Amino acid sequence: MQNAHILFINPNSTASMTVKVGEAARAVASPGTRVTAINPSTGPAAIQGPEDGEAALPGLFALFDASLDADPSITAVVIACFDDTGLWELRARKRVPVLGIGEAAYHVASIAAEKFSVVTTLPISVPILEDNIARTGLSGRCARVRAANVPVLDLEIPGSDARLRVEREIEAALEADQIGAIALGCAGMADLASDLSARFKIPVIDGVASSVKLAEAIAR
Template sequence: MAQTGEADRRILVINPNTTASMTAKIGEAARAAAGPGTRITAINPDEGPAAIQGPDDGAAALPGLLALVKAQMTSDEPADAIVIACFDDTGLWQLRRRWPVPVIGIGEAAYHMAALSAERFSVVTTLSVSVPVLEDNLRLTGLAGRCARVRASEVPVLALEDPASNARAKVEQEICNALEEDEVGAIALGCAGMADLADELTARFSVPVIDGVSSAVKLAEILAPR
C-alpha cells in the first residue's frame, strides 16, 4: 500500500451494493493496481441491494450510493477521484454532474481498456438481466461497434463470493465460448466480483482479460489532480 501523506492522491472506490466481502475484494484489487502516492478508500452503503443484477437493483442502489458519495466528498478529506465499482456504472452520470472530480465507472473503464488491447472484444458478465444495461452503456460510451457480444455466464453475483460454487467454471466456459465464436482478442469481465480472476484468466487463455476495477483506478490516477 502506498504511504500516506499530504501529497497522496485519494481515490474513493465505492461498491454500490451492501456486500462487505465483495467490497474487501474490490479494495484489494484497487490497491494492487494503484501506484505510489495513491490512497484507496473502498466502502459500500449500509442500505440497498446485496447485489446489483439488472436495472431494478441499480435503481434501488442509487440513493445509498449518492448519499455515501456526498458524505465522503463533504468530509475533511474529500476524494480526488471516484470509482464506481459496479459494472453497470450505476449512478455514473448523476455523480459526474454533481462533483467536480473525475468519476470513473468500472464498466466504461473496462470497455476502453479492452478496445485498446484488441480490435474487437467481448464482455462476460453474470446474469442475462444485466445484458441490456451493458449494451446500452456500450452504445453511450461509443464502443458498441468494437464489442462483438455481451455474454451472460448465468452466475449470480453473490455466487462469486462463494468458493464452493461453480461460478468460476461457468465464467471460464463463457470465455471459451467467446474466443471460439466471437473472433475477439480480449475479454472484459463484466462484474466487480470477478476482479480477482483477471490475472489468472489472462494467463490461461493467452489474451487480455480485463478487470474494470484495476482499469478504473489506473484511469483515475491519470485524470485526478495531485
C-alpha cells in the same frame, strides 16, 4: 504532482465484495496512491438488473455526498459496479472526476484489442451493459455481451462453480466472437483477471484495475 486518492463506492451492501474491490485496487495502485473502498449499509445485496440499480441509488448518492464533504483529499470516485450504477448522475455534479468500472474496462479493452467481448453474470444485465457501451461510443468495438449465468453473490462463495461458468463463457467467446480481449463484467470477478489472462493467452480486463490507472492519470 498530486497523489491520487481514489474512493471506490460499491453501490450494493455486500461488504465482502467491497473488501475484494479494495484489495484488487491496491494491488495495482502506484506508490503514493491511496485507495478507500466503502459501501452503503442498506440497499440491495447485489445489483442484478434495473430494479436493483434503482434501489441502490439513494444509498449511493448519500454516501457519495457524505464522503466528499468529509474528505477533500479525494481526487476521483469510482463506482464499483459494472452496470455503472448512477455514473452519469454523479458525473454531472462535477465535484471530482467520477469513473465507472464498466466504462473503464470498455476503454482499456478497446485499446488492448480491435474487438472485445464482455462476460458478465446474468442475462438480465446484458441490455444495461449494451446500452452503456453504446453511450460510451464503443458499440462498434464490442463483439458481444455474454452472460455466464452466475448470480453475483455466487462469486463470493468459496467452492462455487462461478469461476468455471465464467471460464466456459470465455471459451465460447474465443470460439465464436473473433475477439482479442475479454472484459470481465462484474466487480466480483476482479480477482480472476490475472489467472484468466494467463490461461487464455489474451488480455482479460478487470474494470477495477482499469479504473485505478485511469483515475491516477487524471490526478497526475
